[in-house]
Amino acid sequence: MTTxxxxxxxxxxxxxxxxxxxxxxxxxxxxxxxxxxxxGDVLAQRLHAAIQANEGVDLxxxxxxxxxxxxxxxxxxxxPVVRTTEIAFSVDDRILVLVDDVLFTGRTIxxxxxxxxxxxxxRAIRLAVLVDRGHRxxxxxxxxxxxxxxxxxxxxVRVHLVEVDGRDEVxxxxxxxxx
Amino acid sequence: xIGQAWTRRHVLAxxxxxxxxxxxxxxxxxxxxxxxxxxxxxxxRTPALRGRTxxxxxxxxxxxxxxxxxxxxxxxSADVVNVTTAGSSVEKGESLFDTVRTLEALGGEIxxxxxxxxxxxxxxxxRVTSAVINAGDxxxxxxxxxxxxxxTLRTQLGDLAGKRIVILGDVLHSRVARSDIHTLVPLGARIxxxxxxTLVPVAWRCGQLPEGVVYEPDADRALAGADAVIALRxxxxxxxxxxxxxxxxxxxxxxxxxxxxALMRQGAPVLHPGPMNEGIEIAASVAHGSRSLIERQVTNGxxxxxxxxxxxxxxxxxx
Numbered sequence: 001m002t003t004x005x006x007x008x009x010x011x012x013x014x015x016x017x018x019x020x021x022x023x024x025x026x027x028x029x030x031x032x033x034x035x036x037x038x039x040g041d042v043l044a045q046r047l048h049a050a051i052q053a054n055e056g057v058d059l060x061x062x063x064x065x066x067x068x069x070x071x072x073x074x075x076x077x078x079x080p081v082v083r084t085t086e087i088a089f090s091v092d093d094r095i096l097v098l099v100d101d102v103l104f105t106g107r108t109i110x111x112x113x114x115x116x117x118x119x120x121x122x123r124a125i126r127l128a129v130l131v132d133r134g135h136r137x138x139x140x141x142x143x144x145x146x147x148x149x150x151x152x153x154x155x156x157v158r159v160h161l162v163e164v165d166g167r168d169e170v171x172x173x174x175x176x177x178x179x
Numbered sequence: 180x181i182g183q184a185w186t187r188r189h190v191l192a193x194x195x196x197x198x199x200x201x202x203x204x205x206x207x208x209x210x211x212x213x214x215x216x217x218x219x220x221x222x223x224r225t226p227a228l229r230g231r232t233x234x235x236x237x238x239x240x241x242x243x244x245x246x247x248x249x250x251x252x253x254x255x256s257a258d259v260v261n262v263t264t265a266g267s268s269v270e271k272g273e274s275l276f277d278t279v280r281t282l283e284a285l286g287g288e289i290x291x292x293x294x295x296x297x298x299x300x301x302x303x304x305x306r307v308t309s310a311v312i313n314a315g316d317x318x319x320x321x322x323x324x325x326x327x328x329x330x331t332l333r334t335q336l337g338d339l340a341g342k343r344i345v346i347l348g349d350v351l352h353s354r355v356a357r358s359d360i361h362t363l364v365p366l367g368a369r370i371x372x373x374x375x376x377t378l379v380p381v382a383w384r385c386g387q388l389p390e391g392v393v394y395e396p397d398a399d400r401a402l403a404g405a406d407a408v409i410a411l412r413x414x415x416x417x418x419x420x421x422x423x424x425x426x427x428x429x430x431x432x433x434x435x436x437x438x439x440x441a442l443m444r445q446g447a448p449v450l451h452p453g454p455m456n457e458g459i460e461i462a463a464s465v466a467h468g469s470r471s472l473i474e475r476q477v478t479n480g481x482x483x484x485x486x487x488x489x490x491x492x493x494x495x496x497x498x
Contacts, residue, residue, distance in 0.1 A: 065210070068225035068255075068489075079185040079493040081203075082210045087219055118222035 004131065004149055004157070005170035013146030014043065017128050018050035020144050021097055030123065032060035032094045036112050037083050040064075040100035042163045043130060047099060060094070062087035069111035085115070092120040097144075101159040103129040106140035131170055133157050185490045189304045189311045192320035194361040201329065201365055207486035208330050208479070214254055215481055228257035228492050234287030236279065237314070238264045238294045243453055243477060244314050244324075248291050251484035257492070260287065279303045289491055292316075297354075310491040318354055324452055325358030327483040329366055331476050332407055335448045340367030345401050345443075348411035348433055348460045351378045351422075355452045356411060364391035373401035374411075374433055377422040398433045402442040409450045410435045410461045426459055435461045440470060448472045 005013065022028045028051070035044025041063040048061045065083040073080075098112055113125055128144035133151040147170075151157060154175030160167050185203060193201065214225055233252040237245050245261070252259045262282060269278055279290060290309045292300055297317030304311040315321040329339070336342055344363060350356045350372050360370055370392040376384050384394055395401040402408060413429065423429050440449060449461075449470045457463045466473060 068214075068227040073227065073493050079490045082207055082489070084210050085213065087217075090219055114226070118225070119219055120221050 002172045002174075003169060004172050005147055007168035009147070010130070010161075010168040010170065013130060014046050015050055017144045017146060018047050018054060021047065021126075021128065022051060022055055024126070024143070025095055028055060028057050028059070030093070030095050031097060032062065032089060032091070033097050033099060034062040034064050034087065034112075034116065035099040036108060037063055037065045039159055039161055039164060040098075042161050043101060043128075044097075044099040045163075047097075047128070060089040062089070064098075064112055064115055066108060066111040066115055069115045071107060071111065087119055090120055091116060091122045093123045096122045096125045097128055098125060099128045101130050101161075102157050103127070103132045103140075103142050103145075104135055104157075106136045106138035109140050110138050130159060131157055188491070189300075189313075190322050190487050190491065191300050191304055191311065191313045192361065193322045193325055193358060193365075194320070196361070196365070198365045201326070201362055204326050204483065204486050204490065205330050205333065207489060208326070208482045211254075211485040211489070212479065212482040214485070215478065224254045224256055226256045227489060228252070228255040231257045231288050231492055232260060232286050233257045233289045233291060233488065234260045234262060234282045234285075234309075235314075236262045236282060236290060236292040238269065238275070238292070238299075239315070241293055241314070243480070244293065244321075247477070247480045248312075248314060248484050248488075250481045251488055254481065254485055255488055255492075257289075257488070260285075275299065275303065276306060279307055279309075283307050283309050289488060312487060312491065315354055318352055319357065320361075321354040321358045321452075322362075323480070323483055323487060324355050325360075325362035326487070327476060327480040328355075328359050328409060328450055328452070329362045330483055331450060331472050331479050332363070332368075332448070333366075334475075334479075335472060336406055338367070339363060341369070342367070342406040343369045343371060343404070345371045345373055345405045345408040346411065347373050347398060347401065347408055347435060349378045349413045350374050350383070350411065351380055352414040353411045355409075359409060360389055360392055364389065369393075371395050371401045371405065373398050375423065375429065398439060399442060402439050405443045405447060407448050407450065408435065408440070408443060409452070412452065412454065413456055413460050415456070430459050434459060435465050437462060437464055437468070440465055440468075446470070450476055452476070 033044045033048050035041030052058055063086045065085050067080050067082045126143040129142045130146040132142055132145045132148045135153055152175050156173040158171045160169045162168050235248055249259050287309055291312045291314050293314040294316050297319035299316045300311055300313035346356050372394045451473050455461055455466055457466055
């Protein structure tokens with residue numbers, strides 16, 4: 001097991017991404033943050049707080065559960081528990097920043113974009129992730145990345161966040177047999 | 180409940196369900212409801228059951244339950260096939276078993292069925308590989324109605340532990356009453372049945388009642404201080420002669436009037452599974468009054484059925 005990001009690294013990455021998100025658009029009032037459950041929503045809350053502290057703006061913040069939009073429901077063999085989606089604002093004409101912990105195959109992001117457009121027509125959807133571990137299966141890329149990490153397909157990237165897991169750390173668990 | 184897996188293949192009756200299973204359906208209903216009602220959502224459906232086929236086989240009259248299941252299946256993007264007995268091969272004498280086997284052979288993965296015979300859904304479930312949802316079988320059960328009543332009551336009353344709920348009217352012929360009992364009692368509610376002795380099962384009026392249930396023939400005494408009431412439809416199509424002196428007398432003794440509603444705890448809600456005989460078991464002013472949750476039941480019914488379809492369609496046996 002290797003530590004990819006320490007608690008300090010996580011803190012710095014979030015601080016940097018918070019600046020990047022605002023820098024990208026001259027008018028931050030059009031931006032809204034949407035975190036993908038169950039750790040992207042926590043990261044989105046932290047980005048929200050950081051942007052509020054830096055810029056004094058209170059951006060709309062939402063949480064998205066993508067279970068009903070997954071493409072592997074017939075494969076996983078059990079009914080996954082659906083959690084609530086909370087988007088208490090109109091997404092029309094907003095710049096939505098999707099937030100997730102790990103970007104891997106891109107399938108979660110595909111599902112998240114399908115879910116978002118069921119709420120309206122955003123001006124743009126951007127993507128912020130804490131870790132990009134490669135191995136994309138769909139033409140999707142992130143706009144803001146905490147850390148790029150080369151991995152084997154069978155490796156496990158584990159993100160721990162204080163709010164859920166009691167500590168901030170990102171670990172890499174190598175596959176027993178490289179895929 | 181988060182993380183616990185759903186293991187049932189059919190939804191036939193809730194009388195053998197654990198509290199955890201009931202809670203799981205109610206939790207998933209809570210998540211499905213915004214798909215139908217969230218004002219910020221422009222598309223009122225999700226692709227969860229895309230490519231799956233739901234067959235609605237209704238061998239008994241129904242509008243709201245059938246439409247409710249159809250809307251639920253469509254809100255999850257399933258393909259829906261409607262079969263009614265009128266105009267089907269059932270009229271040519273085809274047996275129930277042959278009919279459902281044919282529907283299954285045509286690709287129905289989930290079979291939602293209503294039938295006038297108690298036990299019909301169980302009979303079919305024992306003989307097919309599809310998942311079967313009982314949408315009402317005779318006097319026996321109507322599990323999604325019990326679940327939607329529980330969901331509706333919880334949104335209004337919060338935790339049902341210790342709450343006293345009156346089920347008023349034609350209990351004898353009511354699968355709704357049975358399913359309500361088997362859903363509300365496990366959630367901690369206490370049930371008071373009230374209605375004419377001729378419209379309550381013999382064993383129940385003789386004191387052999389299910390746990391958590393009492394029978395009080397006097398409607399006023401039953402309602403005094405209650406937390407909610409579920410008025411039942413007087414099932415005129417199932418009445419044998421001699422059970423009732425007259426509809427007028429029935430309405431006077433057990434009809435839910437404004438005066439009777441006022442006997443309950445302040446603000447106690449009124450439910451009715453529909454369709455209503457207004458002026459018989461419920462006064463029009465009560466049915467459409469401020470305490471009535473009857474329209475809410477209809478919306479919640481779609482969400483409950485989405486939850487049930489979702490759990491069955493993505494469970495291992497049918498997936």
